[in-house]
Amino acid sequence: MSTKKPLIMMVDDNPANLRIGKNVLAKKYTVATAPSAEKLFSLLGNNIPDLILMDVEMPGMDGYEAVKILKSKVNTKNIPVIFLTAHTESDAEITALSLGAIDFITKPIQPALLLKRIEVHLLVEEQKKTLEQQAAELKYFNDNLQKMVDEKTQNILQLQNALLKTMAELVEYRDDITGRHIERTQRGLRLLLDEIVKSGIYKEETSNWDIEVLVQSSQLHDVGKIFISDNILRKPGKLNFDEYEDMKVHTHVGKQIMEKVEILAMESEFLKYAKIFAASHHEWWDGTGYPNNLKGTSIPLLGRVMSVADVYDALVSVRPYKKAYSHEEAVELIRKGSGTQFDPALVKIFLKISDQFKDSV
Secondary structure (H helix, E strand, C coil), X not given: CCCCCCEEEEECCCHHHHHHHHHHHCCCCEEEEECCHHHHHHHHCCCCCCEEEEECCCCCCCHHHHHHHHHHCCCCCCCCEEEEECCCCHHHHHHHHHCCCCEEEECCCCHXXXXXXXXXXXXXXXXXXXXXXXXXXXXXXXXXXXXXXXXXXXXXXXXXXXXXXXXXXXXXXXXXXXXXXXXXXXXXXXXXXHHHHHHCXXXXXXXXXXXXXXXXXXXXXXXXXHHCCHHHHCCCCCCCHHHXXXXXXXXXXXXXXXXXXXXXXXXCHHHHHHHHHHHHCCCCCCCCCCCCXXXXXXXXXXXXXXXXXXXXXHHHCCECCECCCCHHHHHHHHHHCECCCECHHHHHHHHHHHHHHHHHC
């Protein structure tokens, strides 16, 4: 803790007053004296005091004029000033306070009163500086709060996305799929989502879409396959009836996984979308899909969109049970599936931008 005494500057043209004041203050404070306002300003070039005791009536520059100059300069405007004067008129006191003085003490000086006034004002100034520092720190914190929140959020999102990608890739490895199916499906999904919004179809359903969140959550559309047997996932041929029924379960399981995570994570939007993608991307427009044989617009729009993006990538990719179709063959198969497997309005959207899908393969 600092033991340095506060510096008091006393300005008075009467040497006796300066001597008395210095004797009164010397035990508690470091005291510098000035016989005139002009001398005060020369002293201020080297030291900034904690408080100034200022006589009013002095030859040359009086106390009032000196305070005006002090308050006009950046480096001295915050120095507290107490006027010492023989004047007792209220007008004199009002003038002093209006110029920025913090107190007005009449002469002759009463030592105990002067010491107490100085003690109180220095305490107030110390508390004022503390509050100003706290206010500055609070302002800095508030000014940078959004930046800190954004950085923290970005870190969390990066971690979340890394975990999601790892989980999705784990499913791909088990499914014996190579060539970044999840990544390509995300690109296709984004193309469709952007064009749907741009075209204005299903406007009510798309009004609150956050496409970034949708694309990220789509990574988990096949997460339920993690519970499907390797013998089924990697079978180098067509599945039989029982195997196909077992494969269908991955949509139910994917939804259940999302529901469990939803409870544990207290998260809503991201997992809500992931649950829709997992549960409905194998439903068919004509009601012959799975797991719930939903039909037409009873299939969630996101599931219908995901179906197009997922099937396109499945068609143009090599799988254990099939060769890769060309882009043109895949586009034709999706066109033929309009009204049966796929939403006709979404097929129109797909056909409009199908060349962009070819670029993303």
